[in-house]
Amino acid sequence: VSANPPTSDVVVVGGGIIGLASAWRARLRGLSVTVLERRAIGEECASAVAAGMLAPVAEAEFGDAGRRLLELGLRSARLWPDFAAELEQATGAEVGLRRNGTLLVARDADEARELERQLRFRQSLGLQVRRLAPSAARELEPALAPTVRLGLEAPEDHSVDPRRVLAALRHACELSGVRLRERAPVARVEVGAGPRVTGVVLADGSRVPAAHVVLAAGAWTAEIDGVPAHARVPVRPVKGQILRLRDPDGPGLLRRVLRFEGGYLVPRGDGRYVLGATVEERGFEPHATAGGVYELLRDARELIPGILELQLEELSVGFRPSTPDNLPAIGRGTPSGLLWAAGHHRNGILLAPLTAQLIAHALTAPDRIEDRRASLPAELEGACDPLRFATAGGLPTADPPGPPVGVHS
Numbered sequence: 001v002s003a004n005p006p007t008s009d010v011v012v013v014g015g016g017i018i019g020l021a022s023a024w025r026a027r028l029r030g031l032s033v034t035v036l037e038r039r040a041i042g043e044e045c046a047s048a049v050a051a052g053m054l055a056p057v058a059e060a061e062f063g064d065a066g067r068r069l070l071e072l073g074l075r076s077a078r079l080w081p082d083f084a085a086e087l088e089q090a091t092g093a094e095v096g097l098r099r100n101g102t103l104l105v106a107r108d109a110d111e112a113r114e115l116e117r118q119l120r121f122r123q124s125l126g127l128q129v130r131r132l133a134p135s136a137a138r139e140l141e142p143a144l145a146p147t148v149r150l151g152l153e154a155p156e157d158h159s160v161d162p163r164r165v166l167a168a169l170r171h172a173c174e175l176s177g178v179r180l181r182e183r184a185p186v187a188r189v190e191v192g193a194g195p196r197v198t199g200v201v202l203a204d205g206s207r208v209p210a211a212h213v214v215l216a217a218g219a220w221t222a223e224i225d226g227v228p229a230h231a232r233v234p235v236r237p238v239k240g241q242i243l244r245l246r247d248p249d250g251p252g253l254l255r256r257v258l259r260f261e262g263g264y265l266v267p268r269g270d271g272r273y274v275l276g277a278t279v280e281e282r283g284f285e286p287h288a289t290a291g292g293v294y295e296l297l298r299d300a301r302e303l304i305p306g307i308l309e310l311q312l313e314e315l316s317v318g319f320r321p322s323t324p325d326n327l328p329a330i331g332r333g334t335p336s337g338l339l340w341a342a343g344h345h346r347n348g349i350l351l352a353p354l355t356a357q358l359i360a361h362a363l364t365a366p367d368r369i370e371d372r373r374a375s376l377p378a379e380l381e382g383a384c385d386p387l388r389f390a391t392a393g394g395l396p397t398a399d400p401p402g403p404p405v406g407v408h409s
């Protein structure tokens, strides 16, 4: 046994969609990359539970943080077709990108009023949306209940099958030479002189040396020790229960992603559907509940009565990695050599291609400010800055102030 294991350019902690996509992109730029995953890939992660909506327009929210998230989402949505094609070409596996758009629907007068407001908001931002009278909505999706009051079509909000993406990313990583280590839980980041990251320490005490460490451990990211308290990103789990259904008669019930107050129904195109999801602030409480399932089915049945004929294939629970402002933390933190790719909340599948691009960029061109600007405008870069949560009170007083946040190495 070697006393000095080889040093990777990059260690990525976490083998969810964010960690694997970042690892793959970094590897394609010529870096040596090791992914450390505490379980098996896909065994316990939000990415394998997610519905796979690529829905920046449907997700658009009021307020500053909402605007920035929308900008990030639109950028990543534009990257998805090429990302999917590249992944499919590299691995020969399909990732289930379906470009059929999304339909938001209202069930009663109150919901219709709210949908009108949402329509005006999206139009004011220049987003592609179309108002649909109930008859027009039912023409597009005949399985909709006659009681539907109003529809809003977002033709550019698509979907992908996250499980297929995860499997393809795994394969692409292996083919490109990323080292994947499963059952390798990381206990802490190791920091040496400088201060600068020197690698990570696993739960069994062994070291994995690296020049850079990317924290991509989803909702568990905050559990990893070794990051100075003032420079941590406060990621917390937001629980979601989600159902997988199958139509024994095959596809055809629904073509578009359907969104409504309280949930969504995502068709996979082969007779399978994903019905989600609850949003619960319960920490890592892992149990599915009768109440959660009841609410999901109750709401969906009002809109698509045919859903009750579907077979129930799976009920799962996932944990969205969420930050206080619901924006992700992407890029360089402190100490030097530490990067964050975490906190993607409800949009980690959507934001995976953009995140991977930004992380690969930060790893290979960290000092060329003009390069970084080319990939994301300063305002958006600031919105994702892992150091935006840094507490000034916690900063070490002996150190001189560093260069501007977000552009230092």
Ligand SMILES: Cc1cc2nc3c(=O)[nH]c(=O)nc-3n(C[C@H](O)[C@H](O)[C@H](O)COP(=O)(O)OP(=O)(O)OC[C@H]3O[C@@H](n4cnc5c(N)ncnc54)[C@H](O)[C@@H]3O)c2cc1C
Pocket: 013, 014, 015, 016, 017, 018, 019, 036, 037, 038, 039, 041, 042, 043, 044, 045, 046, 047, 048, 049, 050, 051, 052, 053, 054, 184, 185, 186, 187, 216, 217, 218, 219, 220, 221, 224, 239, 240, 241, 242, 276, 277, 317, 318, 319, 320, 321, 341, 342, 343, 344, 345, 346, 347, 348, 349, 350, 351
């Ligand atoms: C019910 C539900 C529905 C969703 N639907 C959508 C959707 O439609 N569209 C969308 O864009 N997003 C959706 N999301 C959000 C999306 O799933 C997440 O934002 C995304 O999967 C986060 O990816 P990740 O790689 O950061 O985390 P994860 O996929 O959770 O992966 C983190 C990985 O890190 C590993 N890990 C943790 N701790 C350690 C450690 N100490 N050492 C080593 N490895 C570790 C874990 O085992 C895990 O494999 C949904 C989420 C949920 C829960």
